[in-house]
Amino acid sequence: MSPALLALVLTLPLLGALGAVAVGRHGGPVAVAAALATLAAALWLAVRVATDGAVSIAVGHWTPPLGIRLTADGPAVLFLATTAVIMTAVVLYAVHWITGPKAGADRDGPMVHTFWALLLLLWGALNVIFVSRDLFNLYVGLELASLAAVALVGIEGRRETLAAALRYLLFALTGSLLYLLGAALLYSAHGTLDLGLLAGQLGRHPSDLLALAAMTAGLAAKTALFPFHVWLPPAHAGAPPAASAVLSALVPKASLYILLRLWFDAEPDGAGPVGPLLLGGLGAAAVLHGSLMALRQQRLKLIIAYSTVAQLGYLFLVFPLVAAAGALDPAGGDAAWRGTLFQALSHALAKAAMFLCAGLIIEAAGHDRLERLAGTARALPITLFAFGLAAISLMGLPPSGGFVAKLLLIEAAFERGAAAWALVVLLGGLLAAAYLFRPLAAAWRSPDGDAPGFAPVARRRQALPMALALAALGLGLFSAGPAELMGGLP
Amino acid sequence: MNLPIWMPYALCGAGLIGLGLYGLLARPQLLRRILAFNVMGAGIFLLFGALARRGEIAYADPVPQAMIITGIVVAVSATALALALIVAHAGAGGGEGLPSDTPGGGKRDERGDDDARDDAGHDRRIPGRDRRRNEREGAAR
């Protein structure tokens, strides 16, 4: 049963994408059907894995090293399920966005012909990345995700968005090639690309160190780690809101997920103390730089996008927190591992909620400039409430998933005797409160006398970001289940 | 000299990787960066394929070969998308390269030495100092 579920989770989005290309401009219903079916399969799979343990498939019954292994363990199903929840919300949001108020149901154009298929291909690629245990298969998955994501960034065809898409593409391509270089070196030295078979073998040769450095650098560039983050804010702020939600919430997590698998599944014990410290330091710099830049932005979507730079920074603290004295030490790292996964998942939910909120605000107000958002709270109360809930999670206030994440990271920092990392987490939370307060305050201000009105937005659409924000909160309220699924360090 | 046959190709691959990486990071024109991307990709493939030829067996390992073919197709897909984006970007009023990262940091028409010469002999006519260049070229012919 469970292998079939895993097969469905992987193939349903792909079938949906092909179906959407086949039907042309009527792709919306196909996408909704594919999304709901995948969501059901992903949640069911998560329940099965929670009760019966991890599911593994050897593709075509060819076992590694010859074939490709797909494994849905605890962390994998958490990512699969979170992705399914976010994607379903985005698809439901986009059904109304793409037909648009002005164009009606007859709208034809490149957008309706391509958007659904690209979104579903991106989803399929993400699912592949979360379960594949083969480094080359992960490369193809990464490229599929990157090309679909780049196309979504540029889909509106304005000069700024095309420039953002190009910048993103260049970073993504450089990152992929560095990753591929590492994979080629690992295969040449070990005769396999299966993470399970590589485990324990890595780090014995100088070429492994080179491979690991290249792959880490490439994946860090794709995850927008400071200072490789310059592509992210214009890309995420320039894409249409439905795409931004996915790009900001999920796509950088995919490359980070591979990085975590590479470091902690394959256990490169020769990594030395420098690498983890460097990654952690850059992560800390990202938290501070991203937050400060978010404070300076005047547009809502740019604030949210820079916030992503900062929130992704936390995810790199796991490297110094887990590594002690040069070797990776799983014993003390469990809190850091779980904290990182909680941060990845709760940020995904909260950030997707925020971008959908921003999309609704733009639909209602026609822009997202802070100084002219006065009165938004009155026009879109549910949306602003959802934004506030999502903000609670990003700030790390109880009872949200973000709170659990930051608590675990701080705990790990003190366990490790490295209070500096805890300080970064606390400071990042304070800065998040500061930069998220600005749009909320702007929206709650009373409008001046001659302020333009707001277009109406259906309540059921406002419920979508609300559901995501509540999910981010629920991750903190019901943290025991996910925490158990995450397990300790692999 | 007893160099194994794969060695020059592996070293060539290593050189291509460096060349491509440099071009990808440091060349200003988008088209050239896509060229560099392809050079770097080809270098990785060549290195991979050369290293797969090291064994004593008379034929090459088919697994890297299949991966390289997959990689070539992925590279051409990325190239096609990138080129279409570059043309669309220019069509929407963008430049040959991307605007500078820091806002207000770089002016749009500022050009480096390489770029000015990059168009030498092509159908673009730039007044001012470029006329001198045209004359110089005319003399050279």
Next chain:
Amino acid sequence: MIEAYLLVATGLLLTIAVALWRIARGPDPADRMMAAQLVGTSGIAIVLLLAAAGDDWAMLDVALVLALLAALSVVAFAKSVRRAGYGDPEDAPEHEPASRPPEHTDA
């Protein structure tokens, strides 16, 4: 015998190097493209020699593909000299007026 084949192939590589000089010098795009075709022809000859040296006649397919795709790039080049889809080499003007670039707007 194998050495002889490879020796000839090395000689052909030298002719390629000469053609490369023409590609680098130009001055016209057509000069460069013609030189590339010369490289293609030498390359096909080298494929034949390598096939003979390795006694692997499956390699001949590579020569076929190279010849075909070289022709395609010549067609693409001829079309790229002129704008808007015209491109017969026999009536390509030296210079043509710049046509207005199409606007790309989000209509």
Next chain:
Amino acid sequence: MATPFDLALSLLVLVIAAFAVLGRHGFMAVVFFITFGLLLALAWLRLDAVDVALAEAAIGAGLTGVLLLVARSRLKALEPPLAPAPHPVLRAGAGVGAAAVTTGLVLAIPALPLSTGLQAEVMEQLPLTGTDNPVTAVLLNLRGWDTLLETLVLLAALLGVWTLAREIDWPGRAGRAHRTRPDGVLAQFGRVLPPLALVIGVYLVWVGGHRPGGAFQGGTVLAAAWIVTVMAGLLPAPRVDDRTLRTALLAGPVAFVVLAVAGLLADSVLVFPPDRAKLLLLGLEALLAVSIAATLAMLVFGAPEDRSGRDP
């Protein structure tokens, strides 16, 4: 044993790449890149990778070169503002980084441990895979999951190109209109070349079952046949919403994904039962070739655009 030929070829490839990346003239760089692919194909022959040589000749040198030629001419016609020069610090940093990577590789290559690779395992399983060509066996069967995703990468790239069409041009014929003199050189070319390419393309697809070749190499040659026909003005490019076109684009990926889903009957994905593998692979390869040819050709044609053509 490396011969002077191998040394000369490696050196030549490096020199060409240096011109393509560092050279000052843009068009020259593109032409160098085309010859670069050509010489790489020779290198692959020397490394006994005939399948890769075919792919490099068809895709790396041929099709990528055509894409670059078309894109460069269109870019020049738009006369975009010149690119801002990169900051000298960035340039120096890139130089140091690139040199470090190459140096690291050059130092690591001779010391790299010799893994046995997987050729023995592949040969052992070859009778069960449904093909006699080990590369095809890996590509479609043993690691078919990679290839499935790869066909979707091609499709994603095409969708990405299509997003760039203007709404008023949608859903028109792909790319620009091609006009040629009916008695001109190009039209003659267009009558002679495509039938030849068609035969060679089909041959390459078919031969991939037991010798070097396959859907990707053959599909690219088929794409070349179509591209020449369209560029020679003999056939218009199809409309992007054309049903036949969509069918052609989707046939291979759909067959692949359906086959993957069917694998769940055997508690896996993408299972080729050994007794039916030969037939399944043959059918899959044929459909893939059609889809690859259609997708690559559409990538060259580009998004639908204004076809009024102001050129005299």
